Amino acid sequence: MRFLLRHGAEYAEAEDAVHSAFVELIRTRQPVRSPRAWLRTVALRTFLRQAVSERPEQDLAERLAETSADWRTPLQAAELNEQQRHVLHALIQLPFKQRSVMAWHLDGFSTAEIAEAMSLEQAAVLQNLSRARRTLKQQLGLTNRRGPQ
Structure with a gap:
């Protein structure tokens, strides 16, 4: 669930996709x-198929950007502090x-596991991870403000 929520799924969408992935695992x-890794991959593909088929006229990136604060049940959303919401929005x-x-x-x-699951070279995973960290640091205002010494 958390994996899909980090991809921008709404709570109900994540539940549906995870359920479908487990059903597919049982049937395989x-x-x-x-x-x-298999469950995450299948659940993500299921979520992406649902997101595109439900709102084909709206760009998926726009839709994902809209889901920053209301991605969990009301009780779970209340448990998130402002900093956590800010981090999820940046992600x-x-x-x-x-992402x-x-x-x-x-x-x-x-x-290595990420590279295998995403069919990427390990160097590509490291590069994307580095870029994601750098972007997140910038968005969250965590860049090193001290210059060279």
Whole structure:
């Protein structure tokens, strides 16, 4: 759920996509080597298909940008402090590949696991992760303000 929420899914959309991923896992006849990564990949694809088919006239990036504060149930949203909402909003503003790499990273996957799950070279994962961190630091005002010494 958290993985999809970091991609900009609304809470109900994330629930539906995760449910669909688990159903597909149960139905699959092939052995799944890495269930954690497989479930995230299938759930993300399901969410993206739903998001595009439900609102084809609206750009997905715009839609994701709109979901900064109301991405959880009312009780869970109340538990988020202002700083957490600010960080989530900044995360959702990242380009898709950077946001995706960061979501995998925040879920505890190594760069090698992320590369395999996203069909990327490990160097590309590292580069996107670095760019995402740099952008997030800038958006959150965390850049080093001291000049060279």
